[in-house]
Amino acid sequence: MASDSAGSVQPCVLEHVTKKFKVRSRDRRERRTEFVAVDDVSFTIEPGAAVALVGASGSGKSTIATMITGAQRPTSGSINYGEIAVHSLRSGGLRRYHQDVQMVFQDPYGALNPLHTVAYTLQRPCRNLLGLSAHEADKRVQELLEQVGLAPATQFAPKLPHQLSGGQRQRVVIARALASNPGLIVADEPVSMLDVSLRAGVLRLLAELRESRGLSLLYITHDLLSARVVTDQILVLNKGRVVESGVTKDVLQNPTDEYTVQLLNAIPHPFAAAS
């Protein structure tokens, strides 16, 4: 398999996915109540597609992301990645699944171990998930760093996270996600903690990598306009339910759901790179 192409790119199919959390009730007589964070959500990420999942804070975006990556299970419903029933994976199966599906988190500071060099951070998935030798892993680290725009690789490989800028750190996080040749990347607000001046560059990198490697992308954001830069399809979530979906540019130009209109109206400054 070429090192610059995606591994197993499969459809990711969510059917009637619901996630309920037990929460402490305000009413002392009832000790615990259930809160429905994700409510009967169904959608498919086709192989190679870039799909935006947008919605206000608390609408259930990250809960969906963590269920897709297998970090938590749905209360009901199913999530399948090709033949893999993600909703019922256990540790060994999850480990293999993480070769195919990787996550990029919001916080590049928290996502990297401050004591590990960039080289070590990137070698680990190459060795643990792909089974490469130390020499092969070194070579792959160089390729990965170059692919995410951290060149020359020899300059970045020995650095610790605090010796990098926020944008560079997020590029390392993206390189780590790419290390195992995933078929799907779930990026949960990957630029919201970055300085505005760095956001467009990191988003363009994600879009380019998706295209050049042929992988699928689920891009989670509050920012409807940034969704236009990166995705072809969009799902709008409100209180755990999908209220609108379709081609990103059509939905943004002609939203039919009132909540999507509200989200669009709430944008204070149009995202510069979207025009």
Ligand SMILES: Nc1ncnc2c1ncn2[C@@H]1O[C@H](COP(=O)(O)OP(=O)(O)OP(=O)(O)O)[C@@H](O)[C@H]1O
């Ligand atoms: N472990 C949990 N226990 C109880 N409630 C939870 C838990 N995880 C999430 N929730 C609740 O589920 C809802 C959805 O949370 P989620 O993190 O998915 O929202 P989000 O759309 O990602 O929000 P944001 O844009 O702020 O990141 C929220 O009301 C949250 O408080």
Ligand SMILES: [Mg+2]
């Ligand atoms: Mg979230």
